[in-house]
């Protein structure tokens with residue numbers, strides 16, 4: 001099978017993760033990465049900064065955003081809009097060791113990381129990150145630009161709002177609704193619904209409203 005050519009936007013930690021997954025699938029030839037400076041990412045070719053993208057689109061059809069997300073999805077949203085406007089396609093990337101069960105929908109530009117699990121009938125929006133070892137159980141509803149971080153777990157029928165980050169190792173109990181632009185700190189146990197734009201931490205989760213509202 002002929003490999004498709006793709007480049008990575010960003011040269012930091014998340015880009016490294018994406019690069020590893022792309023290589024393992026054997027389906028992609030990663031042409032290089034863009035960033036404000038050469039970060040030496042995985043000995044790949046540095047393609048220049050964002051300004052180069054209008055040239056790149058003449059040669060490369062596919063792009064993937066390799067910029068991560070902790071406190072805000074602002075950078076990922078901005079990059080998505082820019083890449084779409086220039087004319088790139090943003091494929092769904094499912095890692096080799098990810099498990100994606102039946103009737104799952106994954107939006108444009110979404111990444112399912114190594115050893116992640118997405119249960120049946122879950123729906124995941126555009127530009128989401130289901131990171132390494134994360135569990136998104138059956139019937140979950142994940143909105144656009146959400147990040148389900150490393151080894152976090154969402155039980156069945158959980159909903160996660162737009163731009164929300166579920167931190168490493170956090171767990172969200174069945175049916176809980178986590179609002180838009182929420183930050184769930186690493187290791188938090190979320191038992192009750194969480195309002196928009198709040199930060200929650202601890203076990204049981206303590207809610208701090210508008211902590212990081214943009």
Ligand SMILES: CC(C)(COP(=O)(O)OP(=O)(O)OC[C@H]1O[C@@H](n2cnc3c(N)ncnc32)[C@H](O)[C@@H]1OP(=O)(O)O)[C@@H](O)C(=O)NCCC(=O)NCCS
Nearest residue numbers: 070071131149150166167168183184185186187188201202
């Ligand atoms: C929530 C988070 C973003 C806050 O980071 P920060 O802005 O540097 O904030 P601070 O460390 O000053 O913490 C803010 C408050 O939340 C509390 N807090 C932060 N993280 C916490 C955690 N995991 N558990 C319990 N409380 C936590 C702090 O005690 C502090 O409370 P205070 O204001 O009453 O003192 C960060 O702690 C976190 O959990 N990041 C997620 C990391 C992650 O999942 N990475 C995955 C990469 S793929």
